[in-house]
Amino acid sequence: MEGEALGGLPRFWPLTWEHWLRVWTRLPPLLEGLSVNLALLGGLLAVGFVLGVLVAILEVYAPRPLRILAFVYAWVFRSIPEILLLLLLWFGPAQFGVRISPFTAAVLALGLRSSAYQAEIFRASLQAIPVGQTLAARALGLSRLGAIRFVLLPQALRLSLAGWGNEFAVVLKDTTLAYAIGVVEVMRQARYIGSREFPLTLPAFLLVALLFLLVTYAGLFLLGKAERKLRIPGLEARR
């Protein structure tokens, strides 16, 4: 830990051009870390999407007790700080003799949190669909679930794309919180670099910032493309 100041102010260490150039040679471990963040992102978005859709459907269409349960769920997971959720999911299961990896704990914690926010996005979209769509679906003989599956949800998901892109940009950055429970992701890699060679701490962090700029840009670019590809005349205009 040579050179690192623990529990105090960072040490003064004048950076030279040499440091700024040398940090680029540490790109491989950072990219390796970033790939873990992307894996976390994929996992948490998937968990969040599946649970989010389910919770949104319950919030809008379920009988009262289930609806209340869904609202409580959304309230709980939107209220607890993410860092606390991570720690709870990391230390909690061990109490019951269940051992999960920090990676799994992070996917679950961040996924549960995201599901609550995604549920709000999908709920708003479901509620924006005119009631005539439901009537027409039911009049054809579709069941309640059939109407949701074939008519309401496909429309709601398209209407949700913009809001979902926003959620994507938020949770992408949240994956770095997994650092707190020991997942070797990009922040931890940056920290390793800094602890091996203290002067590289700041350049490594800045390089991580640059990586996130790029990934966020790429992600939003792809989402925008998807939005255009999935656009249906007259559907979005209604919002």
Add this chain to the structure above:
Amino acid sequence: MLLRVEDLHKRYGKEEVLKGVSLFLDRGETKVIIGPSGTGKSTLLRCLNRLAEPDQGRIWLEDREITSPKVNINLIRAQIGFVFQDFNLFTHLTALDNVRLGLLRVRRLSKKEATARAMRELERVGLADKAQAYPAELSGGQQQRVSIARVLAMDPKLILFDEPTSALDPELIGEVLTVMEDLAKSGMTMLVVTHEMGFARRVADEIIFMEKGVIVEQGPPEQLFRSPKHPRTAEFLRHIADLYGGER
């Protein structure tokens, strides 16, 4: 008798919208319901496939009681077409997919069969060339014709029309009425709520005049238009003639 309705009541909150309506329809018959707005015509139609739950009264489709709690209402609805005032085409689906949805998901036909049948119905309403268009790319009249094709594809025993031309620009009404007239001629059983008196006179086997939740008078168009028995019917017909400038 294809459809029999006995003493139907429906209330929304304190207001009783239907106050004991009874009617019947024979196979191949077209009946037109007329009457002032807010007299429960739409509610009556919606009760007939239980899009609105009746509070009291019974309904039979052939010998099946629709109002029985044991009945699978989805199966019944698949046999009763419903055409809405504002079309309610599924906005995320093309015309073809709108017509196909019920065939695939309710009738459970194969994709090939469903497509063939859907195309046939689109042709019947003169819109085969619009199969790939989304609702927003169609005129109101075209949308309503697609919605009729969507209903026809299900091969219904009966079609309910809830003011099918009221949301249309005047120049688009004709194309929809023509489709409906052809349908009536082909032997379809139809119950139509409309203000199109010309259509009613030409096509209806019987006109039903409804007001304030009850049927005031019913009879063949000639008799009802020429010599209405009830003063309220006469007054309504005069009022409609003023509004629409006579029959179309």
